[in-house]
Amino acid sequence: MGYEPLNTPHRTIMTPGPVEVDPRVLRAMSTPILGQFDPAFTKLMNEVMAMQRAVFQTNNHWAFPIDGTSRAGNEALLASIIEPGDKVFVPIYGRFGHLLVEICERYGAEVHTIQCPWGEVFDPQVLIEELTKVSPKIVAIVHGETSTGRMQPLAEIGKACREQDVLLVVDAVASIGGVEVKTDEWQIDGIIGGTQKCLSVPSGMAPITFNERIEKLILERKKVEAGIATEADQRYKRSRLAIASNYFDLSMLMDYWSPRRLNHHTEATSMIYALHEGLRLVLGEGLDNRFARHKLHEKALVAGIEAMGLSLFGDARHKLPCVTCIEIPGGVDGESVRNMLLEDFSIEIAPSFGPLHGKIWRIGTMGYSCRKENVLAVLGALEAVLIRHTVAVNRGEALQAALDVYATEGKKTGIL
Missing domain, CATH: 3.90.1150.10 (Aspartate Aminotransferase, domain 1)
Incomplete structure (x- = not known):
């Protein structure tokens, strides 16, 4: 039995994602495949990291994409810093706050939530008061909530988190590339974007960036899990579980995106082309x-x-x-x-x-x-x-x- 060639209908896509892909991105995706360690390809990887920093408005060393949809980026960042029993505070004002809760709970976090009616956002002072009461290790929050069409102000929350030594992780999937996202100025520790929305790249990658506070936590955890820590650390290790995911382990991905280029997975070459061109177009505009x-x-x-x-x-x-x-x-x-x-x-x-x-x-x-x-x-x-x-x-x-x-x-x- 034969099958007809692809003949997809032309659509005007006016949803909150996925959106129409820029024709220049589609052209970039059709260029020849390179090996993932080819110097021509690793040069593109380095350029993607530099352009992500510019779009996220950050000086963070680490800025690279996770292979997978936006949800993969959320899971990779949260899975790499949550240990069983950690307190995580998740303010919910739409569908994707609930998603953050689910991810955190799957990695053993003790999740505390606060909710407001869909269609509203939180007064930052309410969140700061709850933050002080809960005293979590991590705050995980959505910046642009597509289910309700609202955008949560973050500057005051970032400041409060830094003052209380709490890590702030932000889902900016719907906002990156379309509205102001000031990672460093708002004191965001880790942030996740999406390709299929304002960047106009096909779904399949999640650009992330994180600062030295998260890097330190990841490297300390890696050291303990590798069995090269102190006896006290070893006791700590036995009381905790290692990160459950191999694919989303940021410590391994950091090795992959560093000059060492330690193999972790086979890179999605055409998607790197797409992201490279999408970011280039954002910065060119x-x-x-x-x-x-x-x-x-x-x-x-x-x-x-x-x-x-x-x-x-x-x-x-x-x-x-x-x-x-x-x-x-x-x-x-x-x-x-x-x-x-x-x-x-x-x-x-x-x-x-x-x-x-x-x-x-x-x-x-x-x-x-x-x-x-x-x-x-x-x-x-x-x-x-x-x-x-x-x-x-x-x-x-x-x-x-x-x-x-x-x-x-x-x-x-x-x-x-």
């Missing part, structure tokens, strides 16, 4: 220009949604610029609308999770998907589909409102 572009298209999209007569979901003061959440009008089947957008307009938008499932749509304006033609296309198509679903929208207003933003703000900023 300029971080400030890139963040301004995401804000401009967010403003146009929001103006169009509101002009249509729809309501936005969540606390507007802490909106994640690259994700816009829209309340589904009463009596409307949200999945029917999404299906019609996909089938008739080849446009994909997203539902949400948990308590928000069936209540909101989420539109992503991320990376290469964050373009004027995409914003106008999704507004026009959504209006048409809602009319077919007998929703009383303000006909013709959405596109005009978005065009007004582009005519004024676009010229003023010089982005368009």
Whole structure:
């Protein structure tokens, strides 16, 4: 039995990830494979590390990708610093806070949580008070929560963690490359990004960086596990479990990404090409220009949604610029609308999770998907589909409102 060649449909992807991949990244992925220890390839690895530092706005020595999706990056960083019985504090304001809890619990942590309603974020002072009460070894928190479209302020939390000698680990999967992420200034110890969102690279790698505080912990743990520590350390070792994961052991990956190049796994060559090109494009555009572009298209999209007569979901003061959440009008089947957008307009938008499932749509304006033609296309198509679903929208207003933003703000900023 024969199979047809791949013939995937062309989509306008306006979800919070994955997003459309920049054509220049796709071209980079098609270049010839090199051996993972070929000097030409290790040169690319070194350049990826340097570009990650620039995008994460850090001077950390360690900055490299984990082979695997964003979740792999979260697990690698947390698994390498958690030992059974460690206290970890996880503030939850959406779906991905729960994911951090699950990872920490699997590695034996004693997890303490605090929650706020989905659509809101925490007052940093509330978290600082809880931090003092719990006195954890680690705080693990999401920066940009795509399930709710909110963004948690981190500067005050980072300062408090450093003052109390607590490690701060941040999931910046949805925000890196699309909004400001100041790793060093916010005193973040370890941070995880994702390729499939604002970096516009296919899913499959998780850029991470961590500082000397985490490096010291990892190396001390490695020394004990290697059996070259003091007798007291050996007793400590017997009371603890070694890291359960070989694949996600950062001490081994540090050897792999160091000049020693100790073999750990066969590197995903084409994905390194993709990440290299994606990071190069981010830095070529300029971080400030890139963040301004995401804000401009967010403003146009929001103006169009509101002009249509729809309501936005969540606390507007802490909106994640690259994700816009829209309340589904009463009596409307949200999945029917999404299906019609996909089938008739080849446009994909997203539902949400948990308590928000069936209540909101989420539109992503991320990376290469964050373009004027995409914003106008999704507004026009959504209006048409809602009319077919007998929703009383303000006909013709959405596109005009978005065009007004582009005519004024676009010229003023010089982005368009």
